[in-house]
Amino acid sequence: MKKPRPKPPKSRTAVAKTPTLADIAAEVGVTKITVSRALNTPDQLSPATLEKVLAAIKRSGYTPNLLAGSLSSNRSKLIVALVPSISGAMFTATMQNVAEHLQQHGYQLLIGQAGYDDAREDALLEAVIGRRPDGIILTGIVHSAQARQKLRAARIPVVETWDLTSRPIDMLVGFSHPAIGKAAAEYLWQRGCRRPAIISPDDRRARLRAAAFTAFYAAKKIPVPAVEAPAPTPMGDGRSGLATLLRDHPRIDSVFCGSDNLALGALVEAKARGISVPKQLKVIGYGDQSYGKDADPPLTSLRIDGAAIGRIAAEMLMARAAGQSPKKKVVDVGFAIVERASA
Amino acid sequence: MKKPRPKPPKSRTAVAKTPTLADIAAEVGVTKITVSRALNTPDQLSPATLEKVLAAIKRSGYTPNLLAGSLSSNRSKLIVALVPSISGAMFTATMQNVAEHLQQHGYQLLIGQAGYDDAREDALLEAVIGRRPDGIILTGIVHSAQARQKLRAARIPVVETWDLTSRPIDMLVGFSHPAIGKAAAEYLWQRGCRRPAIISPDDRRARLRAAAFTAFYAAKKIPVPAVEAPAPTPMGDGRSGLATLLRDHPRIDSVFCGSDNLALGALVEAKARGISVPKQLKVIGYGDQSYGKDADPPLTSLRIDGAAIGRIAAEMLMARAAGQSPKKKVVDVGFAIVERASA
DNA sequence: GGCTTTCATGTTACCGGTAACATTTTCACG
DNA sequence: CGTGAAAATGTTACCGGTAACATGAAAGCC
Incomplete structure (x- = not known):
């Protein structure tokens, strides 16, 4: 039976509202x-x-009101990118390129800071999925099984970046961190370094590089002393890191640094101690930041094409948005060793 | 008259949907x-x-689906912050603090990159307002009249930061750029500098600082040569900037740099030319980035408490969300001169 | 001029939640 | 054990848009 019609509910917003x-x-x-x-x-x-x-x-x-529009049309014209830290200069070029490409297609990029901590990533991802973006760009690959499941269930196009896995959630643009660690080790080995050391950030990807570096030398029965600094690593950690290494292992002849910041700090510390680079100590960085070439001596570093990562990731998402599926779901952009004077 | 009931419309999404x-x-x-x-x-x-x-x-x-929830409840639990560039290390501490504070209240922070270009800011702002966030944090003050009007009309709490104006859109946490330029000029003047120069990024706030610096010396009939570099300024621009200045004005005795990056570059260039700092040339930076103290010589710089800006901005927004109006709508966090060896 | 197309606009329902109020159930207590 | 208050759950409408289909007006055509 029909209930009596309830009296007209009062307007929910008493104050003047924005026009609709x-x-x-x-x-x-x-x-x-x-x-x-x-x-x-x-x-x-x-x-x-x-x-x-x-x-x-x-x-x-x-x-x-884009909330209403997106809800109705099931398209939000919004892409969300999650980065470990907005300060990390590494990802800047990537985001810059993503933003530019998306803009051309009328999409908007919002960036979320996930931190280097996995626990928080899950909560943030949940909130991001809830806003139903048309695409998600992740820095690094997602490891929590639950998060992976939710991402899949949400049917939102996902691009993982800056890393490599054979089983991406959806799409991937990255490169191999172990390959970088190995390349750095080979590079130093060929230049005669037999007592290398490592200064590394403590995030997972940096550890992959460090582990591969260590493995290369381990195969030659050479142990590699290492110190870690909490990401994101400021230059000062490179100074203190090298100081620690020299105290415990005074005879090291090279340092593989997990970031250019650390490498720069190591250069400063070496200079302060009168250690000549590259003669007595070779220093190699990672990231090839713009300031590396102005360092004294100019910094040898491993270069990643962050801009390409951004461009390709954006293209993949736009292809998806247009209903196509990209030719390749996994792209390895590789890396290069930029040889300068420090190693 | 009642029209015949249309046949039941087919489901809009043929494929399996996510659960509701x-x-x-x-x-x-x-x-x-x-x-x-x-x-x-x-x-x-x-x-x-x-x-x-x-x-x-x-x-x-x-x-x-937070789109639906937000639409219905008129609360999105989302704060959007617009920064000129995610690479700008200056704003990192601010954003970090904002994010942390918001998280405690169950709010989420998304960051949008506005660029240093005003034209784009308007379009981005429109898109941001459309998503109906519960608050907007802006870096710098908004100058477009239309954007200001839309922000007001949207009735979204707004905090402008990193600058000062007597007529904010809503709330403001910042400091005076002219005061900084003047302070830097006084500092150098007191140390005997009579032939100063400026290397500055080309963004509006940096120009305010430079202009105040120049004005101080102009009052003493001393002209101040200046070079500009496009923001965000890499270290290399500091090198080339100083080179340019020295070519045209070989007798300068000090440089006021609009960013620590520029100052660092200037230090490198000075060292390369055998110019002793601070004896022959005093160098002063802006931002007091962490790497400044590891420079050689350690960098004198103007310090802004970016963390405080973030904390206060977040508190203001959370107070608003709780229905209170903050005691002060405008907060000047000031600045400090950090004296080190370079000036 | 009548008929089919195309163009311009309207109607209805629905997206997936939450607000506000209503109703039912549970529980405390005299 | 009845009664009133509190706790648990339900009903209805609505947030502000867009999809899909419908309709009326203008235009093309033989």
């Missing part, structure tokens, strides 16, 4: 959908109507 | 609102029901 489609429509004397079309598909309207509607929109200072 | 509140509710045998309460106000439910619902949620991998 309906307000504009009423003012112009058309329906909501016409106003919607004026904004989204203007060539579907007659020039006269279009002009009237746009004028009213302008007059009222109306800003479309 | 209704799905969970049906599975457990309760209504949507009960499931909603399980997530938002769990102590309103009986323990038995709560457990059943949560189990079903977990089983299904359900992720709440």
Whole structure:
């Protein structure tokens, strides 16, 4: 049986609200959908109507509620990227490129700071998925099984970056960290270094590089002393890191640094102690930051093409948005050793 | 007259969709609102029901659609911060602090990159407002009249930061750039510098500092040669900047650098030319980045408490969210001169 | 001129949640 | 054991848009 109709509920917002489609429509004397079309598909309207509607929109200072639009259309025109730290200069080029590419397609990029800590990543991912972006770009690969499952269940295109795995959640653009560690080791080995050491950030990817470096020398029965610094590593940690190494292992002849910042700090410390680089000590960095070439001596470093990562990731997402599936779901952008004077 | 009822429209999404509140509710045998309460106000439910619902949620991998929730409740639990560049180390501490504070209150921070270019800021702001965040943090003050009007019309709490104005859109946490330029000039003047120069990024705030610096010396009839570099300024621009200055004005005795990066580059260039710092040339930076103290010589710099800016901005927004209005709508966090060996 | 197309606009339902109020159940207590 | 208050759950409407289909007006065509 029909219940008696409840009395009209009072308006939820007592104060003046921001204008909506309906307000504009009423003012112009058309329906909501016409106003919607004026904004989204203007060539579907007659020039006269279009002009009237746009004028009213302008007059009222109306800003479309994208929450409502996205909910209805199931498209948010929003891509979310998660980075470990917004300060990490490494990812800047990537994000810059992503943002530029997305902009061309009318998409917006928002960046979330995940931290280097895995625990928080899960919570953040949940919140991100909840906002139903049209794509998610992750720095590094996701390790929590639950997070992977949720990402898959959400059916949102995902690009993992800056790392490599044979089983990505969806798509991937990255490179092999172990390959970098090995390349650095080979490079130093060929230049006669027999007593290398490592100064490394404590994040997972840096550890992969360090482990591969150590493994290379271990195969030659050479142990590699190492110190770790909490990411993101400031230059000062490179100074103190080298100081620690020299105290415990005064005869080291080379340092593989897990970031250019650390390498720069090591250079400063070496200079302060009168150790000549590269003669007595070879120093090699990672990241090839722009300041490396201005260091004294100029820094040898491992270069990653972060811009390419961003460009490719964005292209993959845009392809998906257009309904295509990208030719390759996994792209390895590789790396290069930039040889300068420090090693 | 009632039109004939249209035939039931076909489902909009043919493929399997992600689960919704209704799905969970049906599975457990309760209504949507009960499931909603399980997530938002769990102590309103009986323990038995709560457990059943949560189990079903977990089983299904359900992720709440925050678009729908925000639309309905008019609260998004989202704060958006716009920074000129995510690479700018200056804003990192601010964002870090904002993120931490917000997290404690269950809010999420997303960062948008606005660029140093004003034109784009308007478009980005429009998109941001459209997502109806519960607060907006801006780096710098907004200058476009239209953007200011839209921000006001949207009734979203806004905090402008890193600058000062007597007429903020809403709230403000910052400091005076001209005061900094003047302080730097006084500092150098007192140390005997009579032929200063400037290397500055080309963004608006840096120009304010440079202009005040120049004005101080102009009052003493001393012209100040200056070079500009496009923001964000890498260290290399400091090198080339000093080189340019020395070529055109070989007798300068001090440089006020608009960023620590530039100052570091200037130090490198001076050293390369055998110019002794601070004896022949005093160098002063801005930002007091962590690497400044490891420079050779350690860098004198103007320190801004970016962390405090972030903390206060977050507190202001959280106060607003709680329905209070903060005691002070404008906070000047000031600055300090950190004296080291370079000047 | 009548008929088919195309163009411009409207109607209805729905996206997936939450607010506000209503109803039912449970529990304490005289 | 009845009664009133508190606790648990339900009902209805609505947030502000867009999809899909419907309809009326203008235009093309033989």
